[in-house]
Amino acid sequence: MKKTMQLTLEGRVQGVGMRFTIDRAAKKFPITGYVRNLYNGFVQVVIQGEEEVLAAFIEHIKENTPGNISKFIISDLSNSIEYESFKVKLF
Template sequence: MRLYAVFAGTVQGVGFRHFVKTKAKEFGIKGYVRNMPDGTVEVVAEGDEEVLRKFFEAIENGPPLAEVTDIRYQFEDKEGGFTDFEILY
């Protein structure tokens, strides 16, 4: 199962990517997180559906300095074969 999410608001320059990577490691999630040119943060995460939903709940508000104003997300029934969770630059 895959979670695709885009977080908007004050989500760049506040440790959001590191926060998401730390949570992904805690949940055993594979995929990536990256800053997008429009100021949003994109998360692609793969794993068991129940674990992915808990992971999403853990990251939906971001770290303390973040202010998430909008999240576009969907769960998809596919996987891309990620071997780890990483921050893309």
């Protein structure tokens, strides 16, 4: 069953290649969604896929991203949008 989650990354996460590193990681997993910078300096990641795959992706980016993530907030989204691919957005 597909699940949708939102990750909010706080810390030194903009200007370090975070979005592009997450995009490259997403291509290795069967997930869809997007990553974008937020105006408050955080990075938001919305991911959709099988629960086990999402858990593996989250662990992967916790261990393999540039910058310094000081806070990693994970929320479930009950959203009806079905993403077709994984994209990098500016804002």
